[in-house]
Amino acid sequence: MVSFKHIYATFTLLVLLSSTFCFGFPEFNFRWGHGRDGVSRPIGGGRSTGLFPGFYSDSCPQANDIVMSVLERAISKDSRMAASLLRLHFHDCFVQGCDASVLLDDHPTFVSEKKAVPNKNSLRGFEVIDEIKSKLEQACPKTVSCADILALSARGSTVLSGGPNWELPLGRRDSKKASLNGANKFIPPPNSTIQSLLTFFQRQGLNEVDLVSLSGAHTIGVARCTTFKQRLYNQNGNNQPDSTLERSYYHDLKAVCPKTGGDSNISPLDYTSPVTFDNTYFKLIMSGKGLLTSDQVLLSGNVGKTMQLVKAFADDHTLFFNHFARSMVKMGKISPLTGYKGEVRKNCHRIN
Numbered sequence: 001m002v003s004f005k006h007i008y009a010t011f012t013l014l015v016l017l018s019s020t021f022c023f024g025f026p027e028f029n030f031r032w033g034h035g036r037d038g039v040s041r042p043i044g045g046g047r048s049t050g051l052f053p054g055f056y057s058d059s060c061p062q063a064n065d066i067v068m069s070v071l072e073r074a075i076s077k078d079s080r081m082a083a084s085l086l087r088l089h090f091h092d093c094f095v096q097g098c099d100a101s102v103l104l105d106d107h108p109t110f111v112s113e114k115k116a117v118p119n120k121n122s123l124r125g126f127e128v129i130d131e132i133k134s135k136l137e138q139a140c141p142k143t144v145s146c147a148d149i150l151a152l153s154a155r156g157s158t159v160l161s162g163g164p165n166w167e168l169p170l171g172r173r174d175s176k177k178a179s180l181n182g183a184n185k186f187i188p189p190p191n192s193t194i195q196s197l198l199t200f201f202q203r204q205g206l207n208e209v210d211l212v213s214l215s216g217a218h219t220i221g222v223a224r225c226t227t228f229k230q231r232l233y234n235q236n237g238n239n240q241p242d243s244t245l246e247r248s249y250y251h252d253l254k255a256v257c258p259k260t261g262g263d264s265n266i267s268p269l270d271y272t273s274p275v276t277f278d279n280t281y282f283k284l285i286m287s288g289k290g291l292l293t294s295d296q297v298l299l300s301g302n303v304g305k306t307m308q309l310v311k312a313f314a315d316d317h318t319l320f321f322n323h324f325a326r327s328m329v330k331m332g333k334i335s336p337l338t339g340y341k342g343e344v345r346k347n348c349h350r351i352n
């Protein structure tokens with residue numbers, strides 16, 4: 001006779017086998033294909049992180065729809081919001097991995113990353129993440145992590161701005177700590193040389209292709225004067241402007257960003273189409289109109305591979321879209337917390 005004990009033992013074995021399968025896949029080569037819907041999908045699996053696109057298929061099938069409906073409203077009210085949300089995911093992933101550490105407020109045991117130099121008076125979109133989180137808590141309590149909300153919002157913002165779509169691995173959990181030091185140390189500054197940009201990205205397991213394609217996020221959004229002022233007035237300590245800056249663009253920027261004051265004035269990163277996700281960012285770099293040093297050095301830094309990629313992406317927007325999608329998936333896999341690590345925060349601002 002089959003006893004309850006037998007059924008229970010068989011069930012436990014099946015659970016163990018399926019979790020080994022889901023979480024224990026060996027490393028595969030990463031190749032990509034495209035469905036007829038234009039969505040990028042990995043062929044033959046990806047890096048073994050424990051993340052997978054169907055993570056919420058049973059527990060919260062409506063998760064992405066909820067994210068998209070909040071995004072649509074937020075972006076229609078404030079067209080810059082898509083850019084701000086895309087950037088939040090980047091600033092999350094480069095510090096302790098994609099674990100929503102960037103969303104934590106001060107706590108007795110750590111200081112918020114929001115106070116770090118690259119983030120202070122700069123990161124935005126927290127209230128949109130809060131709105132998504134509260135809607136998700138109503139629909140599927142204690143299920144969708146803040147880290148996945150950031151990843152879903154970054155993809156949704158890209159799509160709603162006219163950019164590529166991709167199949168997004170999910171299942172990230174939220175950290176119980178933040179790192180102010182990490183945020184100051186691991187997020188590249190705007191006056192970086194090409195060599196230092198490559199090093200910042202290599203530290204995260206990202207290569208020169210990822211650097212160039214992900215920099216293409218600067219096809220939307222704006223930067224404050226303080227992040228590019230040095231280029232206008234004293235790029236190399238000789239009181240001269242950056243020689244790689246195109247002349248008429250240089251004069252336009254000086255009008256926005258005077259030598260003294262105006263540090264919070266803003267200028268689009270891609271002034272030809274600041275709310276449309278397209279490849280004009282790369283075309284602008286080709287004509288000396290990259291806004292930040294870190295944008296222009298992708299071409300002027302004299303590193304063969306990054307120069308070639310800027311040209312290739314300027315020539316072929318589909319090539320850029322495909323690479324951007326692939327690199328976003330790769331960035332989204334930086335050191336996620338999975339399984340029993342971390343937690344699913346109830347409120348993205350604080351640990352449970």
Ligand code: HEM
Nearest residue numbers: 083084087090122188189190214217221222223224227294
């Ligand atoms: C390559 C190194 C990078 C550097 C040095 C850099 C630097 C910056 C700076 C200085 C700003 C303006 C911030 C301000 O003025 O407050 C900015 C804005 C932005 N960055 Fe980056 N960034 C880099 C890579 C990335 C990546 C990888 C992404 C996303 C995948 C990204 C997405 C954005 C977006 C969308 C904005 C506009 C945000 C808004 O308008 O609110 N950046 N970046």
